[in-house]
Amino acid sequence: MAPDIEIRPESGLWKDSINSETVKTLAAQLGRASKKFDQCGFTDFILTEDFFKRELKERINTIAEALKEFLPKNYHQAIKILIKTAPLAGTFENWAMLTYVEKFGLDYFDESIQAMEILTRYSTAEFAIRPYMIQHTEKMIPILHKWAVDNNEHVRRLAAEGTRPRGVWMPHVEQFKKDPTEVLRILEILKADSSLYVRKAVANNLNDISKDHPLLVIKTGKKWLKQNCPETNWIVKHACRTLLKKGQPEVFPLFGFTEKPKLKISNFKMDKKKITIGDSAIISFDLLSKTSKNQKLAIDYKLYYMKKNGKQSPKVFKLSEKKMDGNQHIPLSTKHSFKEMSTRKHYAGKHSLELIINGNIVASLDFSLS
Numbered sequence: 001m002a003p004d005i006e007i008r009p010e011s012g013l014w015k016d017s018i019n020s021e022t023v024k025t026l027a028a029q030l031g032r033a034s035k036k037f038d039q040c041g042f043t044d045f046i047l048t049e050d051f052f053k054r055e056l057k058e059r060i061n062t063i064a065e066a067l068k069e070f071l072p073k074n075y076h077q078a079i080k081i082l083i084k085t086a087p088l089a090g091t092f093e094n095w096a097m098l099t100y101v102e103k104f105g106l107d108y109f110d111e112s113i114q115a116m117e118i119l120t121r122y123s124t125a126e127f128a129i130r131p132y133m134i135q136h137t138e139k140m141i142p143i144l145h146k147w148a149v150d151n152n153e154h155v156r157r158l159a160a161e162g163t164r165p166r167g168v169w170m171p172h173v174e175q176f177k178k179d180p181t182e183v184l185r186i187l188e189i190l191k192a193d194s195s196l197y198v199r200k201a202v203a204n205n206l207n208d209i210s211k212d213h214p215l216l217v218i219k220t221g222k223k224w225l226k227q228n229c230p231e232t233n234w235i236v237k238h239a240c241r242t243l244l245k246k247g248q249p250e251v252f253p254l255f256g257f258t259e260k261p262k263l264k265i266s267n268f269k270m271d272k273k274k275i276t277i278g279d280s281a282i283i284s285f286d287l288l289s290k291t292s293k294n295q296k297l298a299i300d301y302k303l304y305y306m307k308k309n310g311k312q313s314p315k316v317f318k319l320s321e322k323k324m325d326g327n328q329h330i331p332l333s334t335k336h337s338f339k340e341m342s343t344r345k346h347y348a349g350k351h352s353l354e355l356i357i358n359g360n361i362v363a364s365l366d367f368s369l370s
Helices: 020-033 039-046 049-052 056-070 077-086 089-106 108-123 131-134 137-147 154-164 173-178 181-190 195-208 214-225 228-241 241-246 249-255
Strands: 263-270 280-289 295-306 312-324 331-339 349-357 359-370
Touching: 020 039, 020 077, 020 089, 039 056, 056 089, 056 173, 077 089, 077 108, 089 108, 108 131, 108 137, 108 154, 131 137, 137 154, 137 181, 154 181, 154 195, 173 263, 173 331, 195 214, 195 228, 195 241, 214 228, 214 241, 214 249, 228 241, 241 249, 241 312, 263 349, 263 359, 280 295, 295 331, 312 331
Parallel strands: none
Antiparallel strands: 263 280, 280 331, 295 312, 295 349, 349 359
16 A cells, blocks of 8 residues: 555544545545536435445445446546546545546556556555456556656556565456566566665565465575665565465575574473463473584474364464574573464364474474363
């Protein structure tokens, strides 16, 4: 989303940024862009009792439907009104206008592409662009290359977001999931972008690719890191977060972690073998370096939670990053809570625990939760 998206109403909910005042203001702005625009009809169409029961995206869609109803039936004329209104409207209002383009503009490719290029500067066209990417993939590629060198950071970001194979809250681009070659060509242009907003999009795109082509992302990261550019280095680290969390062994050397650490692990244990839901337990172990050389370690643990269906589901937790001197001995421990959370419900039964260092499982144990 746009950099100022965190500006929220008193409720703290994004959806409440789209309220009666917002809709009336947008109607007035559209009315200034077109004297024939029916401001009262537009606001009455949107501001029903049900509107305020709807979530953010439903409210956005409702405004887009109202635009369809009250803008000129001629799509070219409608787009001219939206482009004229965009600089006056807020982030969410522009998102609604882009949703109009997303829903009703596929048959008007050139006008829609022009609209997205302009409107994305005031919000984001990352959602609106998806059906165009899916239905016109090849046709979109040269457009995205042009956007990747645009002077405006919002347009450059759209080049990175638009080519994401997966994305969030949006359909996938199956062609790019199978073969991300064209995506990487665009990201290559943006890999040292001056804007953090753009760099985050590049990293998120690479992270998407890593879920289907992990070794390709590692190869790309290795090549990019050779340039020793701080902006690019940040992208690579952020892009590899899923690979690091999953413990893909080949990714750790990219960030200076020892490829095949020489260690002895002893006394790997929990202070309780039977744990009650709501309790905490101490996980502890000893590390002994088995070499005279220094080693850099990423130390994680994977806990296999029992689920309601009787099967285990793993979750990785970051424990520590350590630089070990030659032949050094380090005792380590961490406290893990089994309290009920809104994001995790615990179930009684057998659980498993694995200690992972630089992507390799080095110790494991079982315990019971009751």
